[in-house]
Amino acid sequence: MKKINNKIKSFWGISEVGFSFMSTVETTFFVIFLTDVAQLPLPLVAAITSVAGIADAITAMLAGVIIDKVNFKNGKYRPWLIYCPPFVVAFFILMFTKIGSDPMAALLCGLGYVLSHGIWNICWTANRTLVGELTDDPEERAFLSGRISAGSSAGKILASYLVPVLNLFFLGIFASSTGVIGYTLTALIASLTFTVCYLIHFAITKGYDEPKESSNDSSKHTKSISFKDMGKSIASNPQLLLVLIFDFLKLIGYYTLMATIAYYAKVVLQDEAAMSIILVVFNVGALVGSLISKNVVAKLGSKMTNIVGVLGFAVCLVVIYIMPANMMIVTVLLGIAQIFFGISYGNTTSLYSNCGTYSEYKTGKNTKAVIMSFSSLAIKISIAVRGVVITSVLSAVGYHANAAITSSTVSGIKMLCLVVPIIFLVASIIPLLGYKIKDGDIAVMEKELQERAKAN
Numbered sequence: 001m002k003k004i005n006n007k008i009k010s011f012w013g014i015s016e017v018g019f020s021f022m023s024t025v026e027t028t029f030f031v032i033f034l035t036d037v038a039q040l041p042l043p044l045v046a047a048i049t050s051v052a053g054i055a056d057a058i059t060a061m062l063a064g065v066i067i068d069k070v071n072f073k074n075g076k077y078r079p080w081l082i083y084c085p086p087f088v089v090a091f092f093i094l095m096f097t098k099i100g101s102d103p104m105a106a107l108l109c110g111l112g113y114v115l116s117h118g119i120w121n122i123c124w125t126a127n128r129t130l131v132g133e134l135t136d137d138p139e140e141r142a143f144l145s146g147r148i149s150a151g152s153s154a155g156k157i158l159a160s161y162l163v164p165v166l167n168l169f170f171l172g173i174f175a176s177s178t179g180v181i182g183y184t185l186t187a188l189i190a191s192l193t194f195t196v197c198y199l200i201h202f203a204i205t206k207g208y209d210e211p212k213e214s215s216n217d218s219s220k221h222t223k224s225i226s227f228k229d230m231g232k233s234i235a236s237n238p239q240l241l242l243v244l245i246f247d248f249l250k251l252i253g254y255y256t257l258m259a260t261i262a263y264y265a266k267v268v269l270q271d272e273a274a275m276s277i278i279l280v281v282f283n284v285g286a287l288v289g290s291l292i293s294k295n296v297v298a299k300l301g302s303k304m305t306n307i308v309g310v311l312g313f314a315v316c317l318v319v320i321y322i323m324p325a326n327m328m329i330v331t332v333l334l335g336i337a338q339i340f341f342g343i344s345y346g347n348t349t350s351l352y353s354n355c356g357t358y359s360e361y362k363t364g365k366n367t368k369a370v371i372m373s374f375s376s377l378a379i380k381i382s383i384a385v386r387g388v389v390i391t392s393v394l395s396a397v398g399y400h401a402n403a404a405i406t407s408s409t410v411s412g413i414k415m416l417c418l419v420v421p422i423i424f425l426v427a428s429i430i431p432l433l434g435y436k437i438k439d440g441d442i443a444v445m446e447k448e449l450q451e452r453a454k455a456n
Contacts, residue, residue: 004135004144007204012144013151015081015127018197019120020155022092022190025163026113027255027383028279029183030095031390032262034109036401037179038098044106046391052113053384059118060380063125064373065230075209077126077133077369081202084123085195091116092191096183120194121376127201129372131353134208136446139294145350146294153287153342159190160279233359233367240355242431244374247348249428250310251382253421254341256389257317258282260417263394267405267413268325278331285335289342296343302351303435309344313337314425321418348375354442361445364452389420 004012034045072079094112098105131144163186170182234240261282265275289309296305316337323329352375356368397412 003137004140008134008144011200011204013147013149013154015197015201016148016151017155017158018194019124020152021159021162022088022155022187022194024156024159025183025187025190026092026095028159028258028262029163030113031259031387033096033183035394037183038105038109039401040098040102040106042391042395044102046388048106048110048113049387049391050384052110052117053380053387055114056117056121057377057380057384059114060121060125060376061370061373062118063121063376064367064370065227066122067126067129067369067373068230068367077130078202078205078209080123080126081198084119085191085198088116088120088123089188089191089195091119093184093187096180096187098180116191117380121373121380123198125369125373125376127198128349128352128375129356129369130201130205130209131349132356132368134205136450137443139298141353141442142294142297142347142350145348145353146290146346148349149290149293149342149346150287152345153283153290156283157280157287160276160283162186163190164276229363229365230367230370233363233365233370236362237355237359237371239358239435239437240352240371240374242435243351243355244378245431246306246428246435247351247375247378248382249424249431250344251378252385252389253313253424253428255383255386256424257417257421259386259390260413263399263413264330264417267399268410268417269327269330270405271327274327274331278327278334281331281335282338285338286342286345289339289344290346291342293343293346297347297350297439302347302354302437302439303432305347306344306351306432307429309340309342310425310429312340313344314422316340317418317422317425321414321422325414354437354439357442357445357449358437360449390416393420 031045031049034040034048035042040048067077067080070076091112095109095116097108097112099108128148131141131148134144135141166182166186166189168182170185261278262272262275265278266272293305296308300308316333320330320333320337323333349372352372353368355374356371359371360366360368393412393416397409397416399409399412403409
C-alpha cells in the first residue's frame with residue numbers, strides 16, 4: 001500500500017493557499033469590480049459572468065480528458081503543475097482591466113476569464129488527481145482532502161485581508177487612476193502567489209508520479225484510455241452523478257453568499273469597511289471546519305458528515321435573516337456557518353477520489369482525472385449560475401452603485417445574500433440521500449484493484 005511521506009504530511013495543501021488566494025480575488029471581487037469599479041452596464045456584466053462561466057465549465061471537463069490522454073516523459077500529473085501557471089498569470093491579469101470602450105473592455109475581461117480558467121482547470125485537476133497517486137489508504141486520502149480544503153480556506157483568509165489592503169495601497173500610489181489599477185496589480189500578486197505555491201506541490205511530490213519504465217508500457221497505458229473508456233466510466237457510475245449534483249447545488253449557495261457579502265455590507269449594514277472583517281471570520285470558520293472534517297468523517301461517515309455540514313450552514317443563514325442586521329451578530333454567525341460548511345467542504349476531494357476508485361473497480365480503467373474534473377465542473381457551473389442569479393436579483397431590486405439605499409433595496413440584498421443560498425443548500429441534500437458508497441468499501445476495492453494488477 002502506498003503511503004505519503006513527511007514532506008507531503010507537512011506541506012500538502014499549500015497549493016490551495018495560492019490557488020484560493022487567486023480565485024477568491026475573482027469569486028469575491030470580480031462582479032463588484034465590473035459593476036462598481038469598471039462600471040460596465042449590467043447586461044454586459046451578465047454576459048461576461050454567464051457566457052464565460054459556461055465556457056469555463058466546458059474547459060473543466062476537457063481538462064480531465066487532456067490529462068488522461070497525455071503522458072509526459074517526466075510524469076503524468078505533476079508536470080502540469082509547472083507548465084500551466086505562467087500562462088494563468090498573464091490571462092488572469094487581463095480579467096481585471098478596463099481597456100477601451102465598455103464593449104471592448106467587457107470582451108477583454110471575458111477573454112481573460114475564459115483563457116485563465118481554461119488553463120488553471122488543467123493544473124487544478126492534475127493536482128487533486130494526485131491524491132489517488134499518493135496513497136491507497138482511505139484515511140490518508142481523507143487527510144489529504146481535508147488539507148486541500150484547509151489550504152483553500154487559508155487562501156481565502158489571506159485574500160479577505162490582503163485584497164482590500166492591496167487595492168488601497170496601489171490606489172494611493174496611483175492616486176490619479178480610477179481604481180482599476182489597484183485590482184490589476186492585486187491580480188498580478190495573487191496569480192504569482194498561485195504559481196509559487198504550485199511549484200512547492202510539484203517539489204514535495206517528487207517520486208510519486210514517475211513515468212513508466214519503458215516507452216512500450218507508457219504507450220500501452222495511453223492507448224488503453226480511450227474516449228469510450230471515459231464515457232463508460234461515467235455512465236457506469238451513478239454515484240458520481242449524485243455527488244456532482246450535491247456539490248453543484250451546495251456551491252451555488254456558497255458562492256452566491258461569498259460574492260454578495262460586499263453588497264450586504266454596503267447596503268444592509270451600511271458599512272463597507274465591515275466586509276474585510278466579515279470575510280476574514282467567514283474564511284477562518286471554513287478553515288476550522290476543514291481541519292476537523294477528517295475527525296467528523298471518522299465518527300459519522302462521509303455521507304452524514306456532508307448532510308450535517310450543509311444543514312448547519314443553512315440554519316445559521318436562517319438565523320442571520322431573522323436577527324437584526326448587526327455587524328457583530330452577522331460576523332459571528334457567518335463564522336459558525338462556515339465551520340459547518342468547512343466540515344462538508346473538507347470531504348469534497350475525498351468523495352470524488354472515492355468515485356474514481358469505484359469507477360476503476362467497475363470498469364477496470366483508470367480515468368481518475370476525468371472523474372476528478374467533475375469536481376471542477378461543479379465549481380464552474382455553480383459560479384456561472386451564481387452570476388446569473390446575482391445580476392438578475394440586482395436588476396430586479398433596481399440596484400445601482402451610486403443610487404440611494406431604500407428599504408426595498410435592503411430587502412432585495414438580504415434575499416440575495418441569505419434566502420437564495422438557503423434554498424440551494426437545502427436542495428443539495430436531496431441527491432446526497434441516494435449516495436451509496438461506504439467509506440469501508442474503498443479499502444476493499446483498492447485491495448482488489450491491486451490484486452488485479454498483480455494478476456495482469
